[in-house]
Amino acid sequence: MKRWGETPYEAHLPPETVLNQMEMAVVVCDRFSNVIYGNAFARQLFGFGGDELIGHSVLSLGIAEEDHEQATELAKHVLKGGVWEGTFCNLRADGSTVYTRAHAVPLRHPSGAVDGIVIFAREALRSNQREQDRYGLLERIGERLAGSLELESTLRRVADTLVPQFADHCFIDLFSGDRLFRRVSRHAGGWTPPPGTWAEVGEAVSYPPGHFSAKAMARRDAVLVEDMLQHRFAAPTEPSQRLGDAMGVTSVISAPLLVRGELLGVMSLALSNLTKRVDPHYDGFDRDLLGAIASRVALSVDNALLFEEERETALAFQKHLLPADSPPRLDGLQIAWRYEPARPLESHGHGIQTQVGGDWYDVIPLSAGRVGLVIGDVEGRGARAAAVMGQLRAALRAFAQDDKPPADILRKLDEWVRTMTRPERMRSGWNSDDLVRPPLVSCTYFVYDAWSRVLEFANAGHDPPLLVQDGVVSELEFGSEGVMLGVRGPGMGGEILFTEESAELKPGTTLVLYTDGLVDRRPREDGAYYSREQAREMVRSAVAAVSRQGVEAIANAAYDAVPGDVNDDVAIVVIRTAPEELAVTERSYPAEPIMVSEARRLASDAFASWGMAEERAELACLLVSEVVTNVVLHAATTPAPRRELVLDGGGPGQFGGDPFDEDDWGLTTDLAEQLGRREPRSKEFRLRLRRGADAVWVEVFDTDMRLPRIRSAGETDEGGRGLYLVDQLASRWGARPTSDGKAVWFEIPLD
Template identity: 70%
Template sequence: MKQWGEPPFEPELAPEAVLGQMEMAVIVCDRFSNIIHINAFAKKLFGFAGSEYIGQSVLSLGIAEEDHEQATELARHVLKGGVWEGTFCNLREDGSTIYTRAQAVPLRHPSGAIDGVAILAREALRSNQREQDRYGLLDRIGTRLAGSLELEVTLRAVADTLVPQFADHVFIDLASSDKLMRRISRHTGDWTPPPGTWPEVDEQVAYPPDHHAAKAMSRRDAVLVDLTTGLDDELGLTSMISAPLVARGQVLGVMSLGLSHLGRRTDPHYDGFDRDLVGAIAGRVALSIDNALLFEEERQTALAFQRHLLPGERPPRLDGLQIAWRYEPAKPLESHGHGIQTQVGGDWYDVIPLSAGRVGIVIGDVEGRGARAAAVMGQLRAALRAFAQDDKSPADIMRKLDEWVRTMSPADAPRPSLVSCTYFVYDAWSRELTFSNAGHSPPMLVLDGRVGELDFHSAAGAMLGVRSPGLGGDIIYNEATVTLPPGSTLVLYTDGLVERRPKDDGTYYSSEQSRLLIEEAVGRVSRSDVETVANTVFAAVPGDIDDDVALVVIRTASEELPVEERTFPSEPIMVSEARRLAAETFAAWGLHEDEAEMACLLVSEIVTNVVLHATNVPAQKRALVGAPELSFDEDDWDLGSASLGLGRPDPVKQEFRLRLRKGVGSLWVEVFDPDLRLPRIRNAGETDEGGRGLYLVDQIAARWGSRPTPDGKAVWFELPLA
């Protein structure tokens, strides 16, 4: 027997021998989480042989990928001087899975600095059916969490899996702007907490420092409490576990699970194993929540970007047209085997006021989804608006857009972005609709309650950005013109409207079936207002949309719009005749005297400019010198006129056409002539007799401009009406 004062007992075994005999895994890592020592039991526990893992990362011991974040957090916490404990899933070399309970402590140098980490681990799973079921629950949680990146769907999936199998009550509280807000409150059966028992969903939660949920967040570890003798016993609670939701080193909130007498369980109490399991579940839930929050942030950014680039909520007021439009992003997928996407795409639409009350209408779809597709859409919309202001024909605009789509693509892109698009120009006074198409679906055309399809045959073209090797890279775009009867309705849409996600019962509608459902629904409401038609079109097909949707409904006026038009010879005396026509027309339309006088003044200036500068067409050039002489009979030559002009025909007399249009809030005046030269404002000197006409128009009119026409040009101006 050892006596007092005797020298201390000296062990005969070296530390390595002691570690080698321990029935617990011991892993020693340096500050960089590289293994520098592993004992024999660790090799047995993790199913590895030899010392090939020395110098390798601790992750090489088979820690499951979903626990890598937890392992990183372990190292970070311990290297700061803390102690960490938790459960890991490990994959052994033979393919089997083992769950281990690990505790990590810092290793300190004699100077006090932390040199590394020591990890002690043992098997966490005991061989009884109850705990086997618990780990089956962990697998199901992982499967449910993998199905969605939408936060609300993620939280509901967790609650649905835990109640009632593992808990009678589940609460999930998430941090929001330095506050803790309740996001989930789920209870077994149909039980509802009495009012004032616990905070409701979307209410702020405040835990005192000694509360088990507050302790879980401060300790960053699961906390188990027995409530049998506590105050909550009045509500039937018997046991609770609170686990922090930690991701990327940040505490996102806390998850609390409770048992009570409501569950009618044989043993309504949690134990230490359950606490460890909830800690592991919380780690997975936290990672899914973090991913969902990041996804939601990206989605909201892309959606805000998309909505900012699209026109406002209210369509503009336009003469002879009723317009309704919709944009709806697809909801994130839950689990349909499609993969997870941000769902915000490049669908777009626009309505562009053009000269003389005409309107440009466009709808299109940029290939792809996310912020890049939205950015391409925004650039494309801006480019089309700029091109449209030149009053080019729809086919010309399509060619310019196609070139623009090709040149704006990144140099390293395998191919340009592909864009489907249709551009329409509608004249409400003539009811003519001119359009050109680039690979987009034809709109529905509703006439007298019958739903059909606008004929796109003669205006069909390839999608923007598609190169054609046989044509040297150029695509030919054609256009067509149709006259729409009064009260016609056009339904323009992108393919997301008819491409729907299968319903939960497996019902799936093809694009053709979806279109038939829409046509039937539109036929029933064809005489309703355009807003009702738009709502009906969007709701006609069951199921969630699988892609974002752009929808535009336009209807032509049922009544004729006021218009007056006459052609005059290009002679100075015709200026007063044109002004007289304008004065009589404006009086018949009931214009205010001041408005009519101002309009007549500008009509005189525009017509005078045409008469002075749109001169007669020059005489045809003589035949080239050396050309063969022409033979003719004297009887075939008309000497009556030829002799006066030395054998030359009289010059062709020019004409101009004056067109007056009245809308609800504007008066439009157009003057057409065959001269191809477009007018421009010039600075007239003090002694100049002319040069001030267009300057006067520019100063008085709300807008003015000129545009090419197939046989010349048109000069126009707009005056607002009171």
């Protein structure tokens, strides 16, 4: 007894023989969508003979021009491992038309890689030409609309499907408010109506009461005019009437676009002498068919309008949450940025692939002319991602004012992100399944000091920026990639560590910061996608080519480097360090009262050399005395434990304050007595003065880690007003921790 698979050798048939006996077309294409095989039935179905199409594009099978886009999307989808099924319109060599039902699957190598495409096809309906048109049209309209959520694309797909297969002219008018506007005017053979005749796209349309389009909207039903020669309708204008007569319009169908009882507009199709048809007239079946098509179009238009409204809301939300269009003017830096929201990319049968994302960036002025820079990306799409992005930007701006190192700022931001996790249902014994997972966020935070040229940074899972020095493009090295913010949830334990790193940037160094939309999923012409490394290399090459140009040119070159549409938002920030050195003066002093006058003298000389107005220079010197006096008075031989310190600024000879009042300063009696005896101290302070284009910054460094705060002084108090004066007279002031103590700073405008 023979078992399955034990066929005698004589019974084996070559694959070619088996495929040629199939009553179904089999076409095989390579990865570039070129035909490499077609069986006998394929040659019969598509109307070509021999092997003349071998090596040519699959479009050479006679696929109608309006279906070329669909065929391209098919190839892209299948080459990524998917399957596809749908209807094509094919034009045979003899001029006849056939609708084919196609099923496409990937052709895989034994290794599993996709080597090409196998297409199985059969005739959609064995009948006359008119019946074939009717059979395939509604199905193809549905397929075209299934993946469309962009209004213009939706309307274009409809018009491309209907003209010229079912109509010589297609008009779609939609309401905007209470007025009707033309959105589509498509004609066979690329013909265009003369100006001033039929309404152009974007123009308002007003139909007289007796017009067939007006009747269709009034009746909420499709209206058929089988023979225009027997029925005269009042045209919107006299020129449009004359053009219709000249074109020989023979038959018209007009159908309202209705969805959920709301009238969105009207769609009209017309036949004319523009093409030579055997029967240039519509019938009752065609009216019903267009009514069904109009229902689908109306639903798709409504979805597209809702999507565009949501997208516009998210875009407006994001635009107001991101920095202004023009970067701020900062000392020692040139800055350019560019943000481009992703356009909706559509794939046949797979719906929308992208919405507005959560890309974000910011430039934050810090103390003493230092600058904080951040770039990041929030997981997800739509208004929620934009909202989270806005909250992140606001939170980081607030945290950055603490002037802590970047790693500390990221740790604090990570904790803030994780607080967005919450139980969905308040109940006892909830577990991790009840949690709303916090968004994942990648970002890098930089702090740049233009006077020292030191860049400090910490990374949370974001791509490293490009580093351009002397025309050579590389990547800024991250010692650690870091973990994305929000990764660690409640109950997971452990501490997320972010590595503190620094680099010194040479004069004229350029950094290109970007989000992953710049290098992710860019389609190639063959339907495949560029890898991230290929895209990165393209960006590096483009930046290198314009590295000697301005920061705006570099930002534009980076954005345009990788061809193809993007399916994610792209944010780019380009910064360049100044080629010249910035003015700075600094000196260290022993923490002794006599040094207050020395510090003031240094400040006065520096302000004079910088051309500062005399009145402002005197004010700045006064505030220098106040801050330095406080440092001297609170100096100790060893650094005190970190705690808040009340500073009153009442130094020797300044506003009558008693510098040795232990109640004012919180000092022990012994220490007060030591200060009163003016015993020598080992502690030092450092005064640093910086000049920018618009302001002067004063910083006083010491090793006491206690940060100052303003204290309200009573009417009879002799001290407690020094820091209050700094707060009132300086444009900004603050204190920040340093690696070995603190820095108290204030800013005075030059003008």
